[in-house]
Amino acid sequence: MKGDTNEQALLKGLAHNDSKAIEIIYKDNFNMIQAFILNNNGSYDEARDIFQEAMIALYEKSQTDSFVLTCQIKTYLYSICRRLWLKRLQQMGRYTGSIDGFEETVAVEEDWENHEKRNAEFAIMDRALNSLGEPCKSLLQGYYLKKMDMNALAAEFGYTNADNAKNQKYKCLMRLKKLFFSQYNIGE
C-alpha cells in the first residue's frame, strides 16, 4: 500500500520543515492519537508529547536518502505512538498488561531504534553545549543553529572583527567536540 500523491507531497513538506504541511498532518492525525493516549491512562500533555515525538520520528525518516513510506501517514504515526506509549507506560509502572486500540499497525522497530539512537545523540550534544559555558555556547548556537554569519556574530558579541569572532568560534568548537566525543564514545 503506497501513500497517495497527496501524502507524498505532505511528507516532502515535512522533510523541509514546512509548517503548512505539518499543520495538515497534525490536524488529520492528532485527535486520533490523543484519543488513544487518553483511553490508555494518558493525559493531554502526554498525548502531545507522544504525538510530537512520532512526528519527529517521521521527520527523521523523511530525511534519509532512501526514504519511502510503505503505509499511510496515519498508520505510521499510530504505530510509532503505540510503541512509544507502551514503553512510556512500562517505564512509569502504569502498564496494566493490555492496551486498547484496534488500528492497523506496521512494523516500526527499526525506525524506532534509529529514532532512539538519534535522541541519545541529541541529548549528548545538548549536554555538551550546556556545559560549554558562555559565550561559547551562544556563539556556537548563533553560528550552527541560528545560521548567523560571522559578521553579525562579531557585532552581536562585541568582537572587533569577524576574524576574531571566527577564531573564538573555532576554540569553542574544539572544546565542544572534545566534550561531545568523550560522551559519544562512552555511549557507543
Next chain:
Amino acid sequence: MDDILLLDAIERYLSGEMSAEERSYFENLRKTTPEIDQMVVEHNMFLHQIADYAANIQIKQTLHEVHQYLLERGDLNEGGAISTKGKVIQFWNKYKRVTAIAASVGGVIALFISGLAMYFSTSVNDPKLEQLGKDLEVVKKNQQAQVNIINEVTSKIPTNARLLSGGSGFLVDPKGYIVTNAHILKGTGAIVVNSKGAEFKSSIVLIDHDKDLAILKINDEEYESVKSIPYSIQKTNSSLGEEIFTLGYPRNEIVYGMGYLSAKTGFNGDSLSYQIQISANPGNSGAPVFNKNGEVIGVLSTRQAQADGVAFAVKSKNIHSIIEDLKKSDTAFRKVKLPSKSALKGVERKTQITKVEDCVFFVKAYTK
C-alpha cells in the same frame, strides 16, 4: 593556533568553499597524513551531528507552534484548556456552510415577512391610500399653459433638472427650516415657492421615511427670514372632533381647507397619525393642519382612496422628535427652535390665514 587553521581549512573543505587548487592540495594532504584524514572524517561527522541537532530543535519548534496555532483555532482540544475563542472559531469553521444556508434561508424569510408587512402595513404603498404629493408633469403642463402670465418669474430649478413631484411645506424656524412629507421629496433636491410666487433654493437636511417627515432648509440669498412664526407646534395629542383647517398647494396657488379631527389613529390604527375629515387633494401633502387656536397639530400626508374626505395627518409630536434628531445629527442645527407660542389664538380665521400663508410653501422636488 595551528589547530584553528587546520579546523578552518577542514570546514572550508567540507563546505566546498575551497578553490580547485587549494582543494587538490588539501586532498593530497589528507592522503599523505592519516591524522588529518581522520580529523576530516571526524569533523564531518560532528558537523552532521550538529546540523541534525539544529534541525531537531527547529522541527520541535515548528511542531510546538503548529500545536499552539491549532489549539487556538479550536482544531485541537485539550480538555478544559480550550478557549472560548477557539470554540467559536471551531464552531464557525464547522458550521460555516450551515450558517451560510441558514442565513440565506433567514434572508428569504425576512424578505417574505417584510413583503407581508408591506402588504398589511399602513404604508403609503397601500393601494387604499393615496399620497397627496402630486405628479409635477401635470404641474409643468399647467405652468406651460400659464407661462405667459407668470413669465416674469425665472425658475430656480437648475437647468437639465427634471421636476418629479410637488407638495406643501411650512416653516418651523424663521431661519428657513421647513417641514414637509418625506414622500414628496423623491428627487435629489427641492425648491420652495411662497404664496407670492417667489422661488427659493433649498436643501434636504433630514428625511425620515418611517414618520414620512422631512426637513428642508432654505439656502437662498433672496430669502428674508420672517420676523416670527405665528403658530406653534403642538406637543400633546389633540381631541376628537376638534375643528381643523389647512393651507396647501394642490394647485399653483395656496388653497384653504377646513374639517375636523375624526379619529386619534390613522389608517389601520397607525398611532403615528390622526384621521381627519377634510377635502384633500394631491399637492396637499406636507401641508400643516391647524386647530382653531392656530396650533399645528399635524402634517397632512395621505388620504383613503375609496372614502371621500377621509385623510390622514402625521401627528405634530413627530415634528418635535425629528427636530431633536436633526439637532443631534449636526452641531450646525443645534440652534433650531420650534415656535412655542401661537399668536393666532382668538383671532378671526381670515386674519389667521393671512398671517399663516407667508409661512406655507409650495415644495417642488426635482432630480438632476
